Amino acid sequence: MILFGLLGLYAVPPASGRMLLLPLTHEAEAALAQVAVAQGARLVAKGPWPGSLLVEGERDLLAPVLLRRGVIALSAQMGGCGAIA
Template sequence: MASPAPSLSRAALAVQLAVVLGSALLLAGPPAQGAMLLVPTTGDAARALVPLAVDRDARLVGSGPLPGSMVVAGTRARLLRPMLRAGVLVFAAPPAGCREPQGVA
């Protein structure tokens, strides 16, 4: 049996990737305002992430859980399009510090 043409395999992979990313954005889409996780997809995106976030009035909160990622507090309307154009994915930030400290009554 012949294998599918390489372009067909790449197209199928691109469609699958788009579905996965689209689902992730729907499930973990960034809030209108508040904490957001910025995840660069390339080295250039990683270098542009902080200056672009600051330029768009986001407050840097700290490093994110993924390599090169950053948690910021900002407004989705100011951040989303510029970040996506720069190759940075924008998600709702994972909750941090939700547990009460041990020994506190």
């Protein structure tokens, strides 16, 4: 149980900063960049998985809107993106 808790904390995106946006459907992938930017995110790079994006932004602004569209926000470290400068 402790292990799952630690994994969950590792995956939670920061309140502010870099996070990985992972679309769960093709429809979500199509509008991901536009929706993220509309919520104040700054695009940083393509993510490590097809359709994913690395962005800088505010979790509380991004997560609810993106989740309704089929996109989850993860910690950038979860996808191996933590070292990008």
